[in-house]
Amino acid sequence: MTCEKCDFKGYYRFKTVEEIFEKSDFYSSEISNVLEVRNLRKSYKDVLAVNSISFNVKKGEIFGFLGPNGAGKTTTIRVLLGYLRPNAGEAFIFGKNIKDNIVDIRKNVGYIPGELALYEHLTGKQFLDYFSSLRNTDLPLLDNLLEIFELPLDKKIKTYSKGMKQKMGIIQAFMDDPDLVIMDEPTLGLDPLLQQKFYKFLREEKKKGRTMFFSSHILSEVDKICDRVAVIRDGDLVALESIENLKDKRGKKIRVKLVGEPKELTIMKNAKVVDGWIEFETEGDIDPLIKKISKYTVLDIEIQEFSLEDIFMRYYSGGEE
Amino acid sequence: MDFSIIKRIFRFKIAVQTVKENMKATIIFTLLFSCMAAMYSSFYPMFKDLLADMAEDPEFANFLVGFSGESGDFVSYVGFLNLELYSIFFVLILGIIVAFIAATIISKEIESKTIDLLMSNPVSRMQIIIERFIGLIPMILFINFITMFVVYGVTFAIGENIDFFNLFIAHLYAVPYFLAVIGIALLISTIIDEKMKSSIFMIAILVGMFFLEYISHFTSDYKNIGFLSLTHFYKPYNALKSGNVDANGVIVLLSVTIVSIVISIIYFDRKDIKV
Numbered sequence: 234m235t236c237e238k239c240d241f242k243g244y245y246r247f248k249t250v251e252e253i254f255e256k257s258d259f260y261s262s263e264i265s266n267v268l269e270v271r272n273l274r275k276s277y278k279d280v281l282a283v284n285s286i287s288f289n290v291k292k293g294e295i296f297g298f299l300g301p302n303g304a305g306k307t308t309t310i311r312v313l314l315g316y317l318r319p320n321a322g323e324a325f326i327f328g329k330n331i332k333d334n335i336v337d338i339r340k341n342v343g344y345i346p347g348e349l350a351l352y353e354h355l356t357g358k359q360f361l362d363y364f365s366s367l368r369n370t371d372l373p374l375l376d377n378l379l380e381i382f383e384l385p386l387d388k389k390i391k392t393y394s395k396g397m398k399q400k401m402g403i404i405q406a407f408m409d410d411p412d413l414v415i416m417d418e419p420t421l422g423l424d425p426l427l428q429q430k431f432y433k434f435l436r437e438e439k440k441k442g443r444t445m446f447f448s449s450h451i452l453s454e455v456d457k458i459c460d461r462v463a464v465i466r467d468g469d470l471v472a473l474e475s476i477e478n479l480k481d482k483r484g485k486k487i488r489v490k491l492v493g494e495p496k497e498l499t500i501m502k503n504a505k506v507v508d509g510w511i512e513f514e515t516e517g518d519i520d521p522l523i524k525k526i527s528k529y530t531v532l533d534i535e536i537q538e539f540s541l542e543d544i545f546m547r548y549y550s551g552g553e554e
Numbered sequence: 555m556d557f558s559i560i561k562r563i564f565r566f567k568i569a570v571q572t573v574k575e576n577m578k579a580t581i582i583f584t585l586l587f588s589c590m591a592a593m594y595s596s597f598y599p600m601f602k603d604l605l606a607d608m609a610e611d612p613e614f615a616n617f618l619v620g621f622s623g624e625s626g627d628f629v630s631y632v633g634f635l636n637l638e639l640y641s642i643f644f645v646l647i648l649g650i651i652v653a654f655i656a657a658t659i660i661s662k663e664i665e666s667k668t669i670d671l672l673m674s675n676p677v678s679r680m681q682i683i684i685e686r687f688i689g690l691i692p693m694i695l696f697i698n699f700i701t702m703f704v705v706y707g708v709t710f711a712i713g714e715n716i717d718f719f720n721l722f723i724a725h726l727y728a729v730p731y732f733l734a735v736i737g738i739a740l741l742i743s744t745i746i747d748e749k750m751k752s753s754i755f756m757i758a759i760l761v762g763m764f765f766l767e768y769i770s771h772f773t774s775d776y777k778n779i780g781f782l783s784l785t786h787f788y789k790p791y792n793a794l795k796s797g798n799v800d801a802n803g804v805i806v807l808l809s810v811t812i813v814s815i816v817i818s819i820i821y822f823d824r825k826d827i828k829v
Contacts, residue, residue, distance in 0.1 A: 277828075307829060316673060316827040336678045344674035348829060350667035354575075366567040367675040405671070 267292050267413050267444040268313070272322035275305075275312050282308040284468040285322060290413075290446055295439050297459030297476075298448040305468040306448045307347050310417050314344060326413065340370070343406035347417035347448075351398055357386035360401070361408070368409045375408040381434060382427075395422040403431065407438070414438075415446045420454060432458050487513040489526055490533040498525065568672075568682060572689020576655060580693045583651055587643070587697055588704040594639045595708040598631055605629050631714045632794045635705070640790040644701075644728060646764055649735050649785075650757050652694060656739030657756035658749040659686045660822070665749050669827055680819045687740055687815060694732040698725050717797065724793035730807035731788035735760065737814030738784075744822045760784075784810065 235242050268290035275283040283305040290296040300306050311317045313324055315335035324331045326338045352360055365372050379386075382400040390398065399422045406414050420428050435445060435458050449455050455462050456476060464472040472479075488510045491498075499506055503514045515522055519536075526534075608614050609629050627633030660683070663669040672682065702725040709716045739756045746752035763783035770780030780786040787803035 277826075311827070311829070314674065316670070318824070318826060336676050339674060340676040342674070344671075346667070346670040346674070348667055348670070350670060352668055353666075363567070363571055364671075364675065366565075367672075367677060369565065369676070402671075406674075 265292050266290065267327060268446065269325040271324065273309065273312060273319050273324055274321040275308050275317055275319050281468055283312070286465065286470040288463050288470060288473055290444060292444055293439065293442045294460040295435060295445045295447055295458055297455035297462035298446060298465065299450070299452065299455050299462050300465035301450050304465045306465060307417055310415055310448060314415065341412045343411040343414040345402045345406045345416040345419045349398055349402040351390045351401055353391035354389065356389050357384050357401060360390060361405070364405050370409050372408045373410050378404045378407055381430065396424055396427055399423055413444045413446065417448045418450065485515050485519055486537040487515060487519065487522065488535040489531060492530040492532065495529055566685055566688065568677065568685035569689035572686055573692050576690065576693050579655060580696050584697045584700045587648060587701045590643055591639060591701045591704045592708050595635065595705055596712055598634050598714060599712055601634065605634065632716065633791070636791040636794055640724070645785050645788060648697065649760050652732055653735050653739045653756045653760050654753045656690055656736040657743045657753040659690065659740060660743040661747055661752040662749040664747045664827065673827065679823050683740065683744065683815065683819050683822055687736060690736050694729065698728055698732070720794055720797040723797045723799060724790040727790060727793050727799050727804065728788065730804050730811070731784060734784050734807040734810040737811035741814045741818045744818045744825070
């Protein structure tokens with residue numbers, strides 16, 4: 234074509250299918266953070282529920298969100314899903330601001346609520362039909378899910394046990410193959426056998442590349458399945474670490490009973506004397522300490538790992554340094 | 555033009571679900587009102603002379619004016635129907651039933667917490683309000699027009715006369731009235747989170763309106779308070795008699811409906827859905 238003003242000749246090339254596709258699918262290729270939370274703050278009247286927290290959830294990870302009841306876990310999740318309006322801060326899911334795109338975002342997000350309430354008057358099948366019509370998309374995982382988590386679909390949901398309802402919660406969250414699944418204490422109400430089944434299922438889903446946000450107040454399960462964990466207490470984020478780091482940090486508790494009480498050991502700052510035992514709390518390498526102890530006559534020795542619970546309690550009681 | 559967004563928003567699945575949920579109630583109340591309509595219309599031949607005598611008593615006649623509107627006619631068949639069937643059973647009783655059901659439509663989801671799962675789907679809050687409203691419309695249409703056919707059939711059976719077109723207009727004219735009732739109930743349902751509270755509150759409003767209108771007929775000082783009442787704007791007598799409809803009344807009722815829905819949408823959109 235030719236410019237009318239300057240007679241400059243040129244041509245216009247239409248975009249190729251690849252170029253268009255690349256642009257429309259940009260978040261999956263360029264943005265590795267599926268979820269970004271920036272200074273999110275939410276208060277009810279005079280109670281501050283979430284105090285300016287920030288964190289990112291990376292694509293393909295299981296992100297643990299750990300805290301005692303009432304710490305602000307559910308409030309955070311409800312803000313992210315657009316049920317509550319934040320007082321300050323912002324959040325992005327798939328790179329889209331939740332403020333303007335929440336309906337669009339929900340197309341690709343599964344959710345298991347903390348207090349799961351299903352439509353009790355419907356049968357399992359009617360419920361799934363209703364929800365699949367609302368999702369308005371294929372349900373590639375439904376058959377597989379129904380195989381793993383068996384349910385009497387012809388019965389009314391009000392006849393279901395708590396565990397069965399929870400299974401339904403899991404099924405509806407995963408059935409349309411969402412990129413992100415947000416779970417608010419999903420194992421509550423599952424018996425131990427089913428819990429194990431669920432953990433296994435989550436690990437398999439992770440292998441497929443699904444991103445999962447897993448809120449819990451049970452440390453051992455977060456330890457078992459999560460890659461990274463954020464610890465929330467009284468609305469504040471007190472820790473954000475990978476599970477490995479957290480484990481490294483927990484160190485060991487060493488108790489020894491020696492002949493006499495050598496000053497060299499008792500004056501160490503991580504040592505204290507209890508009932509004739511000398512107790513050490515160590516982080517990381519224990520070799521130097523053992524070498525020091527070996528100079529003396531050892532009557533008895535106990536080595537204990539700090540449990541994650543211990544660390545957890547330290548965070549909760551505000552005792553972290 | 556790209557209709558995909560519109561298509562996505564208005565797929566009416568929540569509306570369809572609402573219709574299904576209210577199916578049982580719709581059938582029960584249709585039967586109930588059909589029976590009521592059949593009973594009252596067929597009573598007319600028995601009451602005809604009695605009513606004529608009673609109309610001689612000015613005090614009693616005055617008392618009935620409050621219910622029958624300004625017509626003062628409750629002796630003719632149309633006047634009788636207007637007074638017994640439409641002014642009381644339709645406007646008040648069916649109004650209360652519709653109000654009761656509509657006032658739970660959002661509050662029950664919040665109270666039972668099913669709103670959490672509902673909103674995890676790609677549906678907007680506006681869509682929930684609009685579809686819930688639309689989902690209630692078939693119920694009133696069904697009860698309303700089935701009752702109309704029953705009235706027509708019984709009229710024919712007892713050998714009285716009523717113009718079908720006028721009867722149809724009277725029932726058509728009831729639609730904006732019920733839409734307005736649903737609209738206000740919906741608004742209350744979005745504001746009050748407990749379904750029993752919202753229902754009772756809505757019924758209190760409706761009954762209160764009914765009495766405001768009633769009182770306005772007797773006290774000239776308060777003649778204008780009738781305008782605060784929805785029932786002031788639905789007067790089926792003229793429609794039954796001659797097919798005339800108070801166009802201003804219809805406009806007021808539809809405006810109340812639309813304003814209620816708009817406020818519901820705005821309010822619900824800003825509302826925090828707490829656990």
